Amino acid sequence: MVGDDSDAQAQEDLSPGEPEEEDQLFTSEAALSTDEARSITSRRGATVVLLLGEVGTGKTTLLAESWELLLNRGVIGRCRFAGSRTALAFEERAYYSRIESGLRAPVTPRTQEQDDGFLHLRMRRPAGDRKELLLADVTGEHFERVREGAQLRQEFDWIDRVDRFLVVLDGQCVATPGEREVAITRTRRLLYALQPSGVVASSARVALGLVKSDALSDEDWTDYGDVEDNLLRDVRSVDPEAPAFRTAARPQDSGPPRGLDDVFEWLCEDDRSSKPPQLQGDVLLQRAIGRFHQ
Numbered sequence: 285m286v287g288d289d290s291d292a293q294a295q296e297d298l299s300p301g302e303p304e305e306e307d308q309l310f311t312s313e314a315a316l317s318t319d320e321a322r323s324i325t326s327r328r329g330a331t332v333v334l335l336l337g338e339v340g341t342g343k344t345t346l347l348a349e350s351w352e353l354l355l356n357r358g359v360i361g362r363c364r365f366a367g368s369r370t371a372l373a374f375e376e377r378a379y380y381s382r383i384e385s386g387l388r389a390p391v392t393p394r395t396q397e398q399d400d401g402f403l404h405l406r407m408r409r410p411a412g413d414r415k416e417l418l419l420a421d422v423t424g425e426h427f428e429r430v431r432e433g434a435q436l437r438q439e440f441d442w443i444d445r446v447d448r449f450l451v452v453l454d455g456q457c458v459a460t461p462g463e464r465e466v467a468i469t470r471t472r473r474l475l476y477a478l479q480p481s482g483v484v485a486s487s488a489r490v491a492l493g494l495v496k497s498d499a500l501s502d503e504d505w506t507d508y509g510d511v512e513d514n515l516l517r518d519v520r521s522v523d524p525e526a527p528a529f530r531t532a533a534r535p536q537d538s539g540p541p542r543g544l545d546d547v548f549e550w551l552c553e554d555d556r557s558s559k560p561p562q563l564q565g566d567v568l569l570q571r572a573i574g575r576f577h578q
């Protein structure tokens with residue numbers, strides 16, 4: 285959870301379990317810039333989410349299909365939809381996958397760097413309290429540069445504020461001979477990029493996500509168990525409680541999205557409980573104050 289210390293009162297006002305007045309949040313804004321996202325987090329605190337995966341791995345589709353599910357069902361897993369400040373930005377991303385778009389196959393427009401931004405969801409947890417999610421939708425080009433040696437901090441000056449890191453592995457590649465090892469290596473490189481101390485806050489959570497899991501054959505699934513175990517070892521060196529997800533946000537058989545319930549449960553969970561400090565006192569203090577101030 286991130287937010288200004290000055291907003292501690294606003295946080296306390298959101299006591300879990302108490303029914304809250306529902307805000308009208310459909311403001312049809314475009315994706316939020318970092319400054320706009322910061323203003324949401326400073327008012328209420330919000331959980332900042334980053335999906336890490338190279339170009340075409342399916343990051344935006346996962347967000348767009350979650351939006352569709354929330355509009356159609358009002359719920360994903362046990363988390364209820366309670367509004368969004370970025371309805372238009374979600375709509376733009378979901379539009380191309382709708383039948384009305386007149387396209388033969390659903391497509392997600394490639395995210396361009398100038399379109400990088402945050403998508404906002406207000407969720408209501410089973411206990412009745414709210415969870416504000418700020419989901420970064422960024423082009424996979426950032427992660428190509430990270431593979432080539434750039435630091436995550438160079439690509440995202442807000443990386444310290446991320447509360448959920450979902451590192452994705454492209455199932456379509458896992459199922460394609462000749463692409464599988466490359467995809468696994470790329471995912472591993474992203475995990476290594478998370479390892480330098482300070483990128484992942486001690487309260488943040490990390491997870492591994494196999495996406496496009498509909499592409500895997502029975503034989504691929506048999507092999508995938510070991511792949512997942514090995515990658516999870518790396519993920520858990522950063523977050524010992526890290527889970528592994530398997531999703532198909534847009535299965536090729538046009539069936540409903542699969543695996544998003546677990547992802548949303550994880551996104552809406554509390555942060556990791558504070559652990560014994562891994563950094564020395566003044567560095568920790570600076571970060572506690574510096575989160576979302578810059």
Ligand SMILES: Nc1nc2c(ncn2[C@@H]2O[C@H](COP(=O)(O)OP(=O)(O)OP(=O)(O)O)[C@@H](O)[C@H]2O)c(=O)[nH]1
Pocket residue numbers: 337338339340341342343344345346390391392393394395396422423424425456495496497498499531532533534535536
């Ligand atoms: N089979 C299958 N294809 C998928 C799934 N999710 C996404 N895709 C396809 O994967 C392609 C790339 O998806 P995007 O969501 O644009 O990928 P991205 O990671 O946002 O890519 P950049 O924005 O360019 O970094 C699209 O053509 C999608 O239709 C899935 O669950 N199953």
Ligand SMILES: [Mg+2]
Pocket residue numbers: 343344345393394395422423424
């Ligand atoms: Mg994208």
